[in-house]
Structures are given as structure tokens and as C-alpha cells.
Amino acid sequence: MRLELLGLSKRYPGCVANDAVSLKVEPGEIHAILGENGAGKSTLMKMIYGVVKPDDGQMMWNNKEVEIKGPAHARQLGMGMVFQHFSLFETLTVTENIALYLEPSEVSSMAALRQHIEAVAQEYGLAINPDRKVGSLSVGEQQRVEIIRCLIQDIKLLILDEPTAVLTPAEADHLIQVLKQLASKGCSILFISHKLHEVNALCDRATVLRAGKVTGSCVPRETSPADMARLMLGDELTLTETFTGGKTADLLLQLKQIEVAPNDLFAIHLRDINLNLHRGEIVGLAGVAGNGQDELVDLLNGEIAANAGQMTLSGQSITPLSVQQRRRLGMAVVPADRIGRGAVGTMNLTENNLLTASITHGTKGGLINWQAVSQRTKQIIQRYKVKTTGEHEQADSLSGGNLQKFILGREIEQAPQVLICFHPTWGVDVGAANLIHQQLIALRDQGAAILVLSEDLDELYLLADRLGALCAGQLSPVIAKDEVSLEQLGQWMAGQFDSKETSHAH
Amino acid sequence: MRIEKRLQPSRTMVLMSPVLALVLTLLTGAALFKLLGHPAGLSLYNYFINPISDWYGVSELLVKVTPLLLCAIGLMLCFKGKVWNIGAEGQFIFAALISGYVSLQLLQAEGFWVLPVIILSGALAGMAWAGVAALLKTHFGASEILTTIMLNYIALNLLLWGVHGPLKDPDGYNFPESALFTDQTLLPLLSEDYRVTVAIYIALFMLAVVWFVLSKTLFGFQIRVLGESARAANFVGYNSKLLIWMLLLFSGAMAGVAAVSEVNGPVGQLIPTLNLGYGYAAIIVVFMGRMHPVGILIASFLLGLTYVGGEMVQIEQGMPKSIVGLFQGMLLFFLLACDLLIHYRLVLPNSAIPSFSSRRSKQVVS
Known part of the structure; x- marks a missing residue:
């Protein structure tokens, strides 16, 4: 057994991110971790990679108990991780970025490292120019840099957090080929994704998390995407498969x-x-x-x-x-960055509602009517099923999907004539995405252009x-x-x- | 050993941090007095209690509170918008020079308009000095932290040039001081027996105005958004440059009024040693007061006390003048230290996973 988790738990104030999670990964196995936003997938990966320390539980690595002291330790053991958000320096070259990631003792000379990078890139068909500045690379190429960075050492386990979310269909297909090739050489892969058909095509086993607990596991090749969605979400949800077209005016x-x-x-x-x-x-x-x-x-x-x-x-x-x-x-925009542009993380939901809503309600002659703003905020939370402790909760303590529901609700409630929506459901789980889709269609049917x-x-x-x-x-x-x-x-x-x-x- | 961020800093502790800083300052102060060969208890008594043990003492405290509070009101708004104006001191000094010049021109003038004109000239001069930093920031992207600090020194040298040169009292036996201001150019006193002027009312009124602006107006909300996330402010189309201008101009105006409250109040003329560091101390007031109007009112009394108490121990126990800066420095140091430990926690090397505390913290550096 390459990796075995026994009852791993991690608690944060007010929530249990992982509750006694156990799973096994064989050498050469591609193992998917499925779950809604906030189900605890990322926390679990971070515990394995040593970024976060578990409160309870044991971890076995090649059948020996280990306690990962940090990412550097994890790398020594032969793990690599590609995070959802890349950690690369845009103004440095590919080679320099990779050199920064390695221990000084591992870098004999930049020229040798450059050759090594080219050899790895060749072997896995990850075309990259080691001398390009990372800032000039496309997102797909930057991801290649992250992956090569992991492959440069003798890797036993590669963890990928939603790797295909940023890729074109062709790039995603190519990545899947690379991962298959890697697995055939005995490297185990842990793969987080929202895209069920990818999991279906790629993975040997899948473990499903819901609210921090393992709710099931399956063999994706023998399970339909609909059944996997049900494991993730429970049975209460019905997904709208198609919408009727709009009446263009x-x-x-x-x-x-x-x-x-x-x-x-x-x-x-x-x-x-x-x-x-x-x-x-x-x-x-x-x-x-x-x-x-x-x-x-x-x-x-x-x-x-x-x-x-x-x-x-x-x-x-x-x-x-x-x-x-x-x-x-009557124009409204939902930006791609939720925290930082669409919402102010350190302000509460009422204040975040006022951020764009001040145009249509809640202010008069430059004065704020906080009661009206707060009333509208409660309405948004309720209508768009935002999971939160209330309108006074800070925006950055909401999960990405929940915040997106809130931001979309905030804009739709202003009844815009034109809505510009950038990545409406990026990183949002299936259930929330479905809700957002229904709301967008409803707004369109009211005569808005989207x-x-x-x-x-x-x-x-x-x-x-x-x-x-x-x-x-x-x-x-x-x-x-x-x-x-x-x-x-x-x-x-x-x-x-x-x-x-x-x-x-x- | 390293530090890691706490997931949720305790709200109570954030509010208690200034109190904790004060207690630590007092304890360290006591130890310091002891080391210097002064009885610790008596010295602390002379520093913090004796100065305000009678009404005259309290009135003297109010004399210090007035310029501190006025400067702090402007700075609070700036800091809310994360515009780091460290130049209240320079704006204060430049305004003192200009309003002092105007006062000297109006020594013989009669009429209700004289004082408003002087106050206005001080406010405008403070705005002009802050406006230099605003221009440098909005047009050239120069950090206002650096420019305002540098402008402080320029203003100080302008004042020295003024009192050594053109503004020197012709009948002043060549002392570097201006002529004494006449009664019509001095702010009215609240009572004949004390030195407190009506400027304290201006300060309290402006405090109420700023409170209202921050909590009830869209403008105040925009300032907070700018401070919390400049990118979000751009996204919703707030005019960041205009906000930066307004914040700097407003705090410049408040520092200017503070200058008038001091020069046309207890001092009564232009002197080279005008700057007691109110503009710097006001920064401590704003942070001690947790950037809240009520908080800065309380904190301005505390910092005012460091001035009058400092004078008291100089007189009573012959301590050096630098004692004031020492106590103000300790307050700021302990406040920053407390804030750091409230938002982060120390992790000792080789410690086992502390299951108690790790629930409340997450690692940020890996």
C-alpha cells in the first residue's frame, strides 16, 4: 500500500473540515476525491502534503507510520502537489522557478537543472521552454511547470487539486494522458475534480466526501456520473439537465x-x-x-x-x-475574483451587499439606511440558499461556492438589464451551480440580456x-x-x- | 521558532489589547524608574495620578488633548482608507507658520471675522501641505509614508527659518520668536482660570462628524472599502484618487486646526520649539483607540497624560525631558506586540502537535 489514512480528523473553529477520514491508495493507482465545495477535499490533501497538521488520526506511507512535518518533508518522502492556485513567480524563468522549489543541495548547476527539465518534459510530452518567463506562459503552460516541478524528483505520489478547471478540452485530454503514463510507471495519483466525466475516464477508484466524512467509494468506470453526483450530494437534489431557449427581443x-x-x-x-x-x-x-x-x-x-x-x-x-x-x-458585472473584487473579505455580507447595491437601494442623499440593506441581505441569503451564520458573517469565512451564490444573488436582485457574468460557477459544486444556472435563466426570462x-x-x-x-x-x-x-x-x-x-x- | 496566523483572533482581545499595552507600559515604567534610582510607586503616582489630582491639572490635560484629538480625527479617517499619512506633524507645523503669519498681520484688526480667518488659514495651510503628498501619490505613485515623513522635516525647517528671519519679533531682543499675539487673535478661553480654549469644542464636534460620516454615509463606507480592498473599490467604480485626495486634505485641515488651537491658544506666539510631536503622538492615539471615535477620545486623554505627567516628573523628580518619548514609545511598542500575538501565535521548535491550540490556528507559512 502506497498511502493509507486511518481516521484523519481536522477541526476548525465552528466546523469540522475532516471527520475520521480513511482511505487507501495502491502504487500506480489514480484515485479521485469527490465532494461538494466545503466537503473537506482540499483540507485532506493539505494534511497529506503536510501543509496542515491533523488533530487526530494516523497516516501510513509505504506501510510505515509517518507524521508529515511539512511540505519539505513530504517532498523528501516522494510526494508532490499541484495546488489549485499556482505558486510561481511571474518575473522568473521556468528553470529559476523550479530551482527555487528544490533544496539547494539538489541543484548542482542551473545548466544541469535545465537539461533535467527538458528531459522530463520530453519524457512526458509536456512541451515547455525552460528559459521563458513564467509571466508570458498561458495558464495551461504554467500548470505544466507546476507538474514538471513535481516530476523532477523521483515521485511516488502526485496530488492535483482541480487540475483541469483552467484547461481547454484539448489540454485537459493531454493532461489525462500524462497522468495515465505517470500511473503506469507506478506513481500513485490523488485527483480532485468537480468534473465527473473526467473522473469517469481517468480514475481507478473514487472516495466521496460529504461534510468532512467519507460517504462512499466507488469504481468510477463502473458507476455513472449521475450515481456519483448522488453520492456527493445526497438524494434530495434533482439536477436540471436542459433549459428551454430564450425569447430574443x-x-x-x-x-x-x-x-x-x-x-x-x-x-x-x-x-x-x-x-x-x-x-x-x-x-x-x-x-x-x-x-x-x-x-x-x-x-x-x-x-x-x-x-x-x-x-x-x-x-x-x-x-x-x-x-x-x-x-x-442597469448594467451589472459578476467578476471572476470573488474575494478582492466581487466582495471585500473582511467586511460582512450586509456591507458586501451595499458594495454594488448602493445604486439601487439602501442609500438616500449619500446616507445609508442600514436596516434596508440588511433586510435585502437576509432576502438574498434566503432566496439563493447561501450557507452562512447570518448577514453579519464576514465574506471570507464563506466557502467559494456560497460566496458566488451571494454575489450572483446580489446582482440579480438589483434586476439588471444587462448582466456580465465571468466564470459563474468556477469551483462551485454541482448543487450550487445548478441553482445559479436556474437563477440566470429566470433573469433572462424576465427580459435581461446576459x-x-x-x-x-x-x-x-x-x-x-x-x-x-x-x-x-x-x-x-x-x-x-x-x-x-x-x-x-x-x-x-x-x-x-x-x-x-x-x-x-x- | 516561528509564528503562525490564528484562524480567528479573539474579538475581546483585539479590544483589550490597548489596556494590556498600558499595563505592560506601567510595569516596565516602574522597573525603569527603579533602575534609575527613583521610587517606582511615587514616580508612577507623579506621572499618572498627581497631574490630574486637581481641576487645574485636569484643565492642563485638556490643553494637551485638544491638538492630539484634532490630529487623530484626521488620521483616523486616513488610516481607515489605508492612506498612511505620517505627516500630521509637518502639516501641523506648516499650518502653524502660515496661520501665525496671518495672526501677526491681524494683530490690530478688530471684528468677529478675525479668528475664523485665522482658523481657516491654518486649515488651508495644513491642506496645502498634505496636498503635496496627495499630488505625489496620485500622479507619481510615490508612497505617502515616505513623502509625508520627509515633508515633516521640510516644514520644521521652514518654521525655523520663519522665527529666525522674517517673522522674528523686532522688539524681541533677537530671540527667535515672533511677537506675542494680541487678545483678538487668541482663541477665547473656557474660563479665566484655565488655559483650555474653545478649540476643544471644535475637536468634539469634528469627532461627532467623523463618527457620523463613517457609520452612516456612503462616503464613509467608500473610505472603508478603499482601505479593506482597493481592487474591490476599483471594481465598483469608486474614485480612489479622489478619495485619497479628500482623506489627505481632510487630515491636513484637522492638523492645521490643531496648530491654531496650540499657537493661538496656550502658546500665544510662534516659537521654534512648537513641535511637541502631537502629530506623531496622534498616530499612537489612533491605533490605541482601535480606529474608533470613542476609542480615540479615550486614547487622546491617555497620550495627553504622557505629556503632562512627563512635565510633572521633570519638575518633581528632575527626570529628563526624553521621559515623554520613552513612555509614548513603550505604549506603541507594547500595543504592536500585543496585536501581533493576538493575530498570530508562537510555535516553538520540536513541540508536539498542540491539540488544544491547533484548533484555533492555521499555518500560513509552509
């Missing part, structure tokens, strides 16, 4: 020949963006992270200005308007009436969902637009 938001020059080294140049958003429709934009989504959202929000082109809302030009002025006209930017293609096909993709700051044609095949969308994401025109009026 008059034109609301129009972008004409927009160009935004990059304002820093890492920004993307948006070119010739033409996009029409109508009442009662959802437009979905696919695309790999870092292809201009951030810039497009900032542009629509009013944080950055276009160098050329026109933006109109119901025929009125909004090009020169500020964020607050646009919001007053733009969804997402990397989750299933989600885009589920929600959108029209689909397009962003690649390198350019927009593909945006056409009815039924006319866009998955292959077509994949080509658009790779920048192969079949015609010169970049948008169809619907």
Missing part, C-alpha cells in the same frame, strides 16, 4: 469595432470586437483563460476605456461612462442561446448554439475563425 447592448490596447506587459490586445446582446438571450463566450476575457469584462464594467469603437446601451452611447454611471443605467464568459463548455451549451469564443483578444462569430458544434467551438478557441466577419446580427 430588441437589441440592448452593442459593441462596435472596439479596440483596447494593452496597458501592461501581461494584458491582451482586444481587436475589432463586435458583439450584440438582445433582451431575453444569453450569449456564451468560450475561451481559454488569458485570451482577453479579463480585459473584455473590465471594458464592459467601465474600469478600462476603449481606444477605438463604440458601446451603446439601448441606443445610448455608454463609451465614456464610469462604472457607477453604467450601473445606474453575457456569460466561461471555460466550462458544458455550462455554455447548457445556458447560452448563442455561442462564440475569444482567442488572443479577438472574437469569433457568435451564432445560435445549435449551429455550433463542439469541434467548431474548439477551433474558435484556438483562433481559427472561418470567416472574416466577427459577428452576426441575430
Whole structure:
């Protein structure tokens, strides 16, 4: 047995993150950890990797009891971990980043390390240029750096926390091949994912966590995704599989020949963006992270200005308007970063509601009516099933999915005319994602125009009436969902637009 | 040995931290007195009790509280927005120079408008000095911490130039001091027997205003958002540059009014030793007061006491002048130390997993 956990527990104030979790991983086994947000998956991985110390329980490594003193110790034992959020220095090269991660004694010379990196990259087909600065790499390439960093030593167990969340379908497929190759050489893999079909395709065994406890385990190849979802969520949940299309009405938001020059080294140049958003429709934009989504959202929000082109809302030009002025006209944006942009972590939910809601309610002549704001906050918590101790809880003590439900609820409750939604369900569990989808459809049916930017293609096909993709700051044609095949969308994401025109009026 | 972040710092301890810092300061102070050969009990009595044992003593405390509180009110708003204005001292001195100049021009003027004009000139001068830092920050991205500290020294040298040069009293036997202000340029006293002026009312009024702004207005909310997360403030479209300007200008104005309260109050002329460090002490007031209006009111009395008590032990026991800075420094040091240990905990090497405390903490450095 490569790894065996016996009754591992970890308690935080007010919650039990892991309650007597036991599991076994054989050499060469790919083992999935499934569970909702807040089920305790990440805490469990961090305990194995020594980032967090367990309160109770035992851990066996190659049939011997060990107590992991920290990540450095875990690495010595032959473990590696790829975190959900990369820990790389953007201004250093790939080789330098990897050298920083190793013990000084392991780095004989930078040239030798560089060769070693190239050899590992070659062996696993992880193409990478060791001399590139990490800041200039795509997200997928940065993840490769993280993985190579683990493989550079003789690795026995690789832990990956939602590795495919940031990848294109093709990149995700490639990663799965790499992991299979790695497993065939005897390395065990622990794999956290929300995407059940991936688990199905890749994993030998799966352990399901719910509220910190092991609620079941299964062999994914012999279990349907629906059954696995039931293990994760319990039986009470029904998932909506399809939605009916929206009734598209008059034109609301129009972008004409927009160009935004990059304002820093890492920004993307948006070119010739033409996009029409109508009442009662959802437009979905696919695309790999870092292809201009951030810039497009900032542009629509009013944080950055276009160098050329026109933006109109119901025929009125909004090009020169500020964020607050646009919001007053009925525009709303849900950003990708929940803590830090969409919400202030150290403020409570009532204050976070006021953050954007001050446009529509709760203030008069610059004075705040806290009672009204708090009333609305309670309403959002209740309607959007936000799991919290109340409207006075701090935003950063909510789990990611719950905070996302709150932020979406906050915007939808303001009844916006146009809603821009970036990664509406990133890192959100199946149940919460379903709720968010239903709310977005309901808002659309009330006559709002919604733009969804997402990397989750299933989600885009589920929600959108029209689909397009962003690649390198350019927009593909945006056409009815039924006319866009998955292959077509994949080509658009790779920048192969079949015609010169970049948008169809619907 | 290393430190790790506590998952949830105790709210009670966050509020108790200033009290703890005070107790530690008193204990250390007692030990220090003992070492210096003074009886510890008597010295502490002379420092903290004797000065306020009669009404005159209390009134003298209020004389110190007035400029401290005025400076602290402006700084509190700045610090809420994480605009680290360390320059209340310089804004105070520059305002003293300008309002002193205006006062000297109005020595013979009559009318109800004289004092408002002087106060206004002080406020405007403080704003101008803070405005330099605001300009440097918003247009060139210069850290306001550095610029405001540097501006403090420039202001001090301007004051020295003034009292040694153009503003020197022609009949002053060549002392580096301005002429004495006349009655119409001095702030009215609350009572003939004491030196407290109406400026204390201005301070209390402004304290109430700031409290209202922070808790009830959208503007106050925007300041807090800017302080907690500048990126969130940008996302919702708050005008960060405008907020930074307003915060610095407001705290500059408050430091300016503080200067008038001192120069056109108990001092009554421009002198080279105007700066008793109120602008620096006000920083301690804001942190001791936990950035809350009631808290800074209490803390301004405590810091005021370090001044009057310091004078008392100099007179009674012949202690050095630096005793004031020593006590203020200890207060700040212990406060920061307490805050650190409230938000983080020490982990000793080779200690077994402490099951009791590990529940309340999470490791941040790995």
C-alpha cells in the first residue's frame, strides 16, 4: 500500500473540515476525491502534503507510520502537489522557478537543472521552454511547470487539486494522458475534480466526501456520473439537465469595432470586437483563460476605456461612462475574483451587499439606511440558499461556492438589464451551480440580456442561446448554439475563425 | 521558532489589547524608574495620578488633548482608507507658520471675522501641505509614508527659518520668536482660570462628524472599502484618487486646526520649539483607540497624560525631558506586540502537535 489514512480528523473553529477520514491508495493507482465545495477535499490533501497538521488520526506511507512535518518533508518522502492556485513567480524563468522549489543541495548547476527539465518534459510530452518567463506562459503552460516541478524528483505520489478547471478540452485530454503514463510507471495519483466525466475516464477508484466524512467509494468506470453526483450530494437534489431557449427581443447592448490596447506587459490586445446582446438571450463566450476575457469584462464594467469603437446601451452611447454611471443605467458585472473584487473579505455580507447595491437601494442623499440593506441581505441569503451564520458573517469565512451564490444573488436582485457574468460557477459544486444556472435563466426570462464568459463548455451549451469564443483578444462569430458544434467551438478557441466577419446580427 | 496566523483572533482581545499595552507600559515604567534610582510607586503616582489630582491639572490635560484629538480625527479617517499619512506633524507645523503669519498681520484688526480667518488659514495651510503628498501619490505613485515623513522635516525647517528671519519679533531682543499675539487673535478661553480654549469644542464636534460620516454615509463606507480592498473599490467604480485626495486634505485641515488651537491658544506666539510631536503622538492615539471615535477620545486623554505627567516628573523628580518619548514609545511598542500575538501565535521548535491550540490556528507559512 502506497498511502493509507486511518481516521484523519481536522477541526476548525465552528466546523469540522475532516471527520475520521480513511482511505487507501495502491502504487500506480489514480484515485479521485469527490465532494461538494466545503466537503473537506482540499483540507485532506493539505494534511497529506503536510501543509496542515491533523488533530487526530494516523497516516501510513509505504506501510510505515509517518507524521508529515511539512511540505519539505513530504517532498523528501516522494510526494508532490499541484495546488489549485499556482505558486510561481511571474518575473522568473521556468528553470529559476523550479530551482527555487528544490533544496539547494539538489541543484548542482542551473545548466544541469535545465537539461533535467527538458528531459522530463520530453519524457512526458509536456512541451515547455525552460528559459521563458513564467509571466508570458498561458495558464495551461504554467500548470505544466507546476507538474514538471513535481516530476523532477523521483515521485511516488502526485496530488492535483482541480487540475483541469483552467484547461481547454484539448489540454485537459493531454493532461489525462500524462497522468495515465505517470500511473503506469507506478506513481500513485490523488485527483480532485468537480468534473465527473473526467473522473469517469481517468480514475481507478473514487472516495466521496460529504461534510468532512467519507460517504462512499466507488469504481468510477463502473458507476455513472449521475450515481456519483448522488453520492456527493445526497438524494434530495434533482439536477436540471436542459433549459428551454430564450425569447430574443430588441437589441440592448452593442459593441462596435472596439479596440483596447494593452496597458501592461501581461494584458491582451482586444481587436475589432463586435458583439450584440438582445433582451431575453444569453450569449456564451468560450475561451481559454488569458485570451482577453479579463480585459473584455473590465471594458464592459467601465474600469478600462476603449481606444477605438463604440458601446451603446439601448441606443445610448455608454463609451465614456464610469462604472457607477453604467450601473445606474442597469448594467451589472459578476467578476471572476470573488474575494478582492466581487466582495471585500473582511467586511460582512450586509456591507458586501451595499458594495454594488448602493445604486439601487439602501442609500438616500449619500446616507445609508442600514436596516434596508440588511433586510435585502437576509432576502438574498434566503432566496439563493447561501450557507452562512447570518448577514453579519464576514465574506471570507464563506466557502467559494456560497460566496458566488451571494454575489450572483446580489446582482440579480438589483434586476439588471444587462448582466456580465465571468466564470459563474468556477469551483462551485454541482448543487450550487445548478441553482445559479436556474437563477440566470429566470433573469433572462424576465427580459435581461446576459453575457456569460466561461471555460466550462458544458455550462455554455447548457445556458447560452448563442455561442462564440475569444482567442488572443479577438472574437469569433457568435451564432445560435445549435449551429455550433463542439469541434467548431474548439477551433474558435484556438483562433481559427472561418470567416472574416466577427459577428452576426441575430 | 516561528509564528503562525490564528484562524480567528479573539474579538475581546483585539479590544483589550490597548489596556494590556498600558499595563505592560506601567510595569516596565516602574522597573525603569527603579533602575534609575527613583521610587517606582511615587514616580508612577507623579506621572499618572498627581497631574490630574486637581481641576487645574485636569484643565492642563485638556490643553494637551485638544491638538492630539484634532490630529487623530484626521488620521483616523486616513488610516481607515489605508492612506498612511505620517505627516500630521509637518502639516501641523506648516499650518502653524502660515496661520501665525496671518495672526501677526491681524494683530490690530478688530471684528468677529478675525479668528475664523485665522482658523481657516491654518486649515488651508495644513491642506496645502498634505496636498503635496496627495499630488505625489496620485500622479507619481510615490508612497505617502515616505513623502509625508520627509515633508515633516521640510516644514520644521521652514518654521525655523520663519522665527529666525522674517517673522522674528523686532522688539524681541533677537530671540527667535515672533511677537506675542494680541487678545483678538487668541482663541477665547473656557474660563479665566484655565488655559483650555474653545478649540476643544471644535475637536468634539469634528469627532461627532467623523463618527457620523463613517457609520452612516456612503462616503464613509467608500473610505472603508478603499482601505479593506482597493481592487474591490476599483471594481465598483469608486474614485480612489479622489478619495485619497479628500482623506489627505481632510487630515491636513484637522492638523492645521490643531496648530491654531496650540499657537493661538496656550502658546500665544510662534516659537521654534512648537513641535511637541502631537502629530506623531496622534498616530499612537489612533491605533490605541482601535480606529474608533470613542476609542480615540479615550486614547487622546491617555497620550495627553504622557505629556503632562512627563512635565510633572521633570519638575518633581528632575527626570529628563526624553521621559515623554520613552513612555509614548513603550505604549506603541507594547500595543504592536500585543496585536501581533493576538493575530498570530508562537510555535516553538520540536513541540508536539498542540491539540488544544491547533484548533484555533492555521499555518500560513509552509
